[in-house]
Amino acid sequence: MKRKAEIEYIEYWVIRVIRETVSARKECTKEIEFQTPPTEQDIIEVLTHCAPDEFISVAHNYRMGK
Numbered sequence: 536m537k538r539k540a541e542i543e544y545i546e547y548w549v550i551r552v553i554r555e556t557v558s559a560r561k562e563c564t565k566e567i568e569f570q571t572p573p574t575e576q577d578i579i580e581v582l583t584h585c586a587p588d589e590f591i592s593v594a595h596n597y598r599m600g601k
Contacts, residue, residue: 543600548572550581551592564589 550573552565567581573593581591 544597545600547596547598549594549596550578551594552581552585552589553592554586554589 548569548571550567550569551563553561554564555561569577572595578591578593585591
């Protein structure tokens with residue numbers, strides 16, 4: 536049986552600033568959303584404001600369209 540489904544979705548990217556806590560857990564302290572992939576300059580800008588116990592993650596995400 537063949538089926539077809541059409542959905543509308545939104546593609547976006549985020550830079551997440553992650554902090555390593557004392558208990559070795561990680562927590563997201565900031566999330567910056569982009570409509571296009573973040574550039575190297577975007578990444579450098581965020582990294583230069585990170586504390587020594589923080590790092591960043593770049594994620595490609597999707598959500599249902601509105």
